[in-house]
Amino acid sequence: MSLSGVGELGHGQVISSTNQLVGGVMGDRRAEIVQAAFRQVATVGFEGLRLREIxxxxxxxxxxxxxxxxxxxxxVAGVAEYAIGLTSDAGSAGTLRGYLAHLASLLERAPEVFVVTAELDLRARRDPVVREVMARHLANWRASLRQLFEVDGSVGDVDGGVELVIAAVKGVQLAPETAGVVFGRLAGLLVG
Amino acid sequence: MSLSGVGELGHGQVISSTNQLVGGVMGDRRAEIVQAAFRQVATVGFEGLRLREIxxxxxxxxxxxxxxxxxxxxxVAGVAEYAIGLTSDAGSAGTLRGYLAHLASLLERAPEVFVVTAELDLRARRDPVVREVMARHLANWRASLRQLFEVDGSVGDVDGGVELVIAAVKGVQLAPETAGVVFGRLAGLLVG
Amino acid sequence: MSLSGVGELGHGQVISSTNQLVGGVMGDRRAEIVQAAFRQVATVGFEGLRLREIxxxxxxxxxxxxxxxxxxxxxVAGVAEYAIGLTSDAGSAGTLRGYLAHLASLLERAPEVFVVTAELDLRARRDPVVREVMARHLANWRASLRQLFEVDGSVGDVDGGVELVIAAVKGVQLAPETAGVVFGRLAGLLVG
Amino acid sequence: MSLSGVGELGHGQVISSTNQLVGGVMGDRRAEIVQAAFRQVATVGFEGLRLREIxxxxxxxxxxxxxxxxxxxxxVAGVAEYAIGLTSDAGSAGTLRGYLAHLASLLERAPEVFVVTAELDLRARRDPVVREVMARHLANWRASLRQLFEVDGSVGDVDGGVELVIAAVKGVQLAPETAGVVFGRLAGLLVG
DNA sequence: GATGAATGAGTATTCATTCAT
DNA sequence: CATGAATGAATACTCATTCAT
Incomplete structure (x- = not known):
């Protein structure tokens, strides 16, 4: 994978050629709109999302x-697809410690990605479309993490470890400044 | 502590005599309104909060x-004060394991408390009043947890452990069904 | 007469013993309310008059x-009665020049009286009660002025002179700073 | 000058091609709205101005x-601009007597113009935008009148005469039936 | 007399959406 | 594709008034 794409979140840019967000190659305008909406959500939340602003x-x-x-x-559905696309390439880090380091770096460089994810987690409770997207994303995330644990040769409760990592990541989304210490402690506990 | 009060969140009921939300004994009607708003937020979020519904x-x-x-x-400010009042009595559990068990139980009995807290965490980014309330709450939470770690005679990175617990609790708020396994794993790692 | 009473427009004071505003001796509280309303109208107009503020x-x-x-x-009716009571004692000045000098002085000392009168003139167009009060006031005013013209031994068009004085006074109500020059010119033209 | 346009204040009509109210040619709908608001103010005052009615x-x-x-x-600002546009072409009358005759005629044909002006004079006390518009209008009015006095070869206190005319016109706005006699007397006094 | 709770009609404003051009 | 005009339902908030205490 590569979390490339994150760096190109600048205003008005077009996402990469893999932007098959709603079932086909997305036109430039569609991508622009989704990205503008994404930026809006990062700033004012879904609560303050206005079509006129987009x-x-x-x-x-x-x-x-x-x-x-x-x-x-x-x-909104487009924003959900786009946002999870920015974080879903977890697996390639090789090790759990590498993955956590990667996330910490991403949190620092592009915290808005995590803010929007948190918004989506809440919205998923009321919006079936978003719920479906987030459920799919969560399944992929779990699988990637389980693989990572196995590669690490981690012993003990793998499922518990996976869920703990997910919970910690979600919990850190809204307080990026604690990401370093949280991920550090987590890695220390899980992989020694 | 006692998370008493949570059980009485039923529709239309009046909270206990300790409801000193804004600095004095809150009138019955004021308390009723805040609780109705709390229930609304748990259901439709701040995004869907409507005075008419309240x-x-x-x-x-x-x-x-x-x-x-x-x-x-x-x-909204009243909801924030009320919501944190329902979770802020963390310290009395005695041990970290006891505290986590208590939270797991609370998550099962009154998941809406955590949903509202998650909503408040997001809203705090835009609403200075809510931000102030949540910052105060977080400070208290940290102090309580640090005390708990010391009582447990926990060795190692106490600060990291505190932040990890906080992150895990926040992360679990939106997926209560994983609370048991997450808290179990966390307790296992932190207190052996 | 005497435009006494104007000096007692201070906050909370009771108007003189002649305050038969709505058909009887007005109680202290009634007078206080009318005066508070009068002050409000002077500040924010009838447009901004609010019972809560009063x-x-x-x-x-x-x-x-x-x-x-x-x-x-x-x-509102009470305010109308009260306001015209403050300006209706025109006759005692003796001469037209004296009367105009008196008005100029009053405009300087208590401009709010004239502001409220202007408000009443406009409101009279829509409010029959105010219209009746103002019509009565105007009739008295005309009679007083006519007497003044006769005493002065004014020759020529008395009716025209009376109406011109009334128009000039009304016109000056909203621009008190021009009162001196306007009344001076008017006196010069009318009484030489 | 020409106070043309006044005759076309009928319901729903579009004002002439010279309606440069806000610095450019005003769209038909904008002009319609302003004119409807103008009519409303003439009827119920700013106190009773309702967007729904407009x-x-x-x-x-x-x-x-x-x-x-x-x-x-x-x-409201549009109404102010529009209203003063209807009365601001004073200068072209040639003589003071001609100007006053013109105003008397206008008062008879379109008294609502003067009612709205009176409303604006009062509102100017609270609304900075209206105040600015009216101040500008007053300055122009004064200059026009001064010119008229000079053309007439008027002797004596020109400034006083100008202010007296202004006061008389304002004072007559709310009692159009006295316009004839007031303006007649005024002309008699000022230009012999 | 005085108060606080409650009401209901009303008020400007917002906003996603539709449609003719 | 794009625009501007228009819509109508919704939204927080206001305010004079009523009524039980």
Whole structure:
């Protein structure tokens, strides 16, 4: 994998050629809209997400959004897909310690990714589409982590370890400044 | 401690005589309103919090809310104070293992407390009043946990352990079904 | 007459023994309320007149106002009666020049009296009660002025002179800083 | 000058091509809205000005108003600009007597123009935007009148005369039926 | 007389969405 | 594709008034 893409979250840029967000190659405008929405969510949450702001950010009229997406729901779904795409490539780190270090670095470089993920976790409780996306993501995440534990030759309760890592990562999302010490302690406890 | 009060979160009930939310004994109606708002947030989030719904839940006209609270902001602040009051009595558990067991039980009995806390964590990013309440709560939480670690005679990185527990609890808030295994693993790692 | 009473417009004071505003000797509280309302109108106009502000100014609960006045309409009527009482004693000045000098002085000492009168002139267009009060006041004013013209031995169009004085006074109400020059020119033209 | 435009204040009509209210050619809808608001103010004052009524008068949904104006404040500002535009062409009358005759005629044909001006004079005390518009208008008015006095070869206190005319016009605004006699007397006194 | 709780009609404003051009 | 006009339901908040205590 590569968490490449994160670095290109700048304003107005187009995501990579792998942006198959809603079932096909996404047009430039669609990608721009999703990314603008992503930035909005990172700033004001889903609570403050406004189509007019998204449109203004992209530089088009707000009614033009409906030429690219049927409605707000679909844009939110696009944000969910996009956000998990930015964190889902966990496996390639090789070791648990490497993975945690990678996450800590990402938290520092692009904390908004984790903020949006936290927003999505909450929204998933009410929005079936987001719930489905997040469930899929969680399954992948669990599988990746289990593999990592096995590679590490970790003994003991693997399932518990996996869930603990997931919980710690989620819990650290909203307080990035504690990421270093939390991941450090976690790695110390899990892999010695 | 005692997380008493949690069990009485039922619809329309009045909280106990210790409900000193804003610096004095809160009137019955004010408490009812805050609790109704709390329930609403647990269900639809701050995103979906509507004064009309709160009023309907309490059984009064929505304009009467403004007789008790100046506006929505103050009700939200009341919810924040109320919610942290329900989880802040951590210290009395005696041991870290006991504390985690207690939290697991609470998560099962009253998961909405944790959902609201997660909502508050996100809202704190935009709402200075909520941010202040949550910061105060976090400071107390840290102090309680540090004490718990010392009582346990825990060796090693106490600060890291405290932050790890906090992160794990926050991370588990949104997936209560993993609480048992996560807390079990965590206790196993931290206190042997 | 005497425009005495103007000096007693201070906060909370009771108006003179002639305060037969709505048909009887006005109780202290009623007078306080009317005067507080008068001050409010001088500041924020009828547009911004709020019963709660009046009550707060008097120092009572806003619902208590309805023990003294049936409703807002009646308080407004009281303000109208009170305001014209403060300017209606025109005749005693002896000469037109003296009267105009007197008005200029009053405009300087208590400009709010004229502001409220202007508000009343506009409100009279929509409020029959105020209209009736102002019509009565205008009739008295005309009679007083006509007498003044006759005493002065003024020749020429007396009616025109009277109406011109009234118009000039009304026109100057909202720009008190021009009162001196306007009244000076007017006196020069009318009485040589 | 020409106070043309006044005659076209009828319901729903579009003002002439010279309606440069906010610095450019105003869209038809914006002009319609301002004119409807103007009519409302003439009838019920700023005190009774309601966006819903304006919208109903224009024949659009009340939320559509916000597509053309950010809020009520801006509509009020538009009314101020519009109203002074209807009376600001004073200078072209040639003589003071001609000017006063013109005003008397206008007062008879379109008294609402003067009612709104009186409302604006009062509102200017609380609304900075309106205050600025009215101050500008007053300065122009004074300059026009001074010019008129000079053309007439008027002797004596020109400034006093100008202020007296202004006061008389303002004072007559609320009692149009006295306009004839007041202006007649005024002309008699000022230009013999 | 006085108070606090409650009401309900009303008020500007917001916002996703639709539609004709 | 894109725009601007328009919509209508929703939203927090206001305020005079009523009523039980």
């Amino acid at each position: 449109a203004a950010d992209v530089g088009i009229d707000h009614s033009t959004l409906h030429h690219h997406f049927p409605g707000k729901k679909e844009i | 009023a309907a839940d309490v059984g009064i006209d929505h304009s009467t809310l403004h007789h008790h609270f100046p506006g929505k902001k103050e009700i | 009550a707060a100014d008097v120092g009572i609960d806003h619902s208590t106002l309805h023990h003294h006045f049936p409703g807002k309409k009646e308080i | 919208a109903a008068d224009v024949g659009i949904d009340h939320s559509t108003l916000h597509h053309h104006f950010p809020g009520k404040k801006e509509i």
